Amino acid sequence: MQQALRIPVSGVEAIDSSDALAHAGTFRPAKKSSVTPQPAKSETRGLPLVIRDLRKSFGDNEVLRGIDLEIPAGQFVAIVGQSGCGKSTLLRLIAGLDKPTSGTISFGDAAARPEDVRVMFQEPRLLPWARVLANVEVGLGRDRKAEGAHDRARQALEEVGLADKREQWPAVLSGGQKQRVALARALVSGPRLLAFDEPLGALDALTRIAMQRLLERVWADQTFTAILVTHDVSEAVALADRVLVIEEGRIAEDITVDLARPRQRGSAELAALEGSILGQLLGPGGAG
Numbered sequence: 001m002q003q004a005l006r007i008p009v010s011g012v013e014a015i016d017s018s019d020a021l022a023h024a025g026t027f028r029p030a031k032k033s034s035v036t037p038q039p040a041k042s043e044t045r046g047l048p049l050v051i052r053d054l055r056k057s058f059g060d061n062e063v064l065r066g067i068d069l070e071i072p073a074g075q076f077v078a079i080v081g082q083s084g085c086g087k088s089t090l091l092r093l094i095a096g097l098d099k100p101t102s103g104t105i106s107f108g109d110a111a112a113r114p115e116d117v118r119v120m121f122q123e124p125r126l127l128p129w130a131r132v133l134a135n136v137e138v139g140l141g142r143d144r145k146a147e148g149a150h151d152r153a154r155q156a157l158e159e160v161g162l163a164d165k166r167e168q169w170p171a172v173l174s175g176g177q178k179q180r181v182a183l184a185r186a187l188v189s190g191p192r193l194l195a196f197d198e199p200l201g202a203l204d205a206l207t208r209i210a211m212q213r214l215l216e217r218v219w220a221d222q223t224f225t226a227i228l229v230t231h232d233v234s235e236a237v238a239l240a241d242r243v244l245v246i247e248e249g250r251i252a253e254d255i256t257v258d259l260a261r262p263r264q265r266g267s268a269e270l271a272a273l274e275g276s277i278l279g280q281l282l283g284p285g286g287a288g
């Protein structure tokens with residue numbers, strides 16, 4: 001039986017840091033606020049996540065009203081929902097950047113360490129006075145003084161295709177390059193759960209698609225559990241194994257995206273899924 005370990009939330013260290021043929025069973029909305037047990041991927045170093053009756057209020061504002069969720073190790077989950085519904089709040093709780101009002105968040109692994117959980121934000125949050133390589137080393141936390149730190153940072157930069165920029169200053173990089181440095185910084189410690197809070201929101205359409213492919217590739221290579229908050233439903237269905245829709249502080253829909261990768265953007269299947277989720281988000285009469 002899987003052992004659940006509660007990681008003290010305050011102890012989690014944060015960094016600033018194909019086909020187009022439709023087939024049955026692709027789109028499977030689940031029951032409201034359901035916990036959907038799904039098999040873990042066979043070879044993964046990802047952390048599983050179990051959330052029980054999670055609630056978070058800010059004063060009288062009850063933002064999360066009982067989130068129940070199980071994410072198997074290595075799964076790629078996207079979270080969508082209207083602005084202000086509590087997506088970032090949920091990520092912050094998962095990453096230990098804030099404390100729940102009640103409920104529990106646990107990782108089913110006794111060996112989970114605080115540095116196993118990382119978050120990447122919309123803004124790259126690079127240190128302007130440090131070169132690219134040093135910015136990536138920041139992601140190593142206490143280990144950045146350890147032997148091999150430079151090599152690990154170099155490797156992470158290589159993973160995101162920026163090995164040749166390691167001696168540059170952040171100011172000379174493009175927006176997409178800065179986000180790739182931020183991704184390298186998030187990857188360098190070898191996280192087992194990586195949460196993304198609209199990391200591609202500020203990028204132009206082409207750069208965004210390139211970054212989506214990069215995210216998918218590093219997730220497939222490194223087999224962490226990925227939780228992506230996004231406003232872009234097409235991004236959610238292109239990348240995720242599963243899309244959660246948050247409404248009124250609860251998981252209103254839990255949709256499995258059972259399509260082979262790499263997925264073909266613009267395919268009829270993705271478009272149908274996207275339309276259905278958008279319809280849910282916009283409410284009655286809003287989708288047309």
Ligand SMILES: Nc1ncnc2c1ncn2[C@@H]1O[C@H](COP(=O)(O)OP(=O)(O)OP(=O)(O)O)[C@@H](O)[C@H]1O
Pocket residue numbers: 058061063081082083084085086087088089090
């Ligand atoms: N530190 C805080 N103090 C008080 N209220 C907060 C705090 N953080 C979030 N909130 C409130 O919680 C609610 C949810 O905010 P959150 O940032 O999680 O929404 P979101 O779904 O991420 O929205 P968006 O899509 O616009 O990023 C909002 O009403 C917000 O004002």
Ligand SMILES: [Mg+2]
Pocket residue numbers: 087088089197
């Ligand atoms: Mg947000």
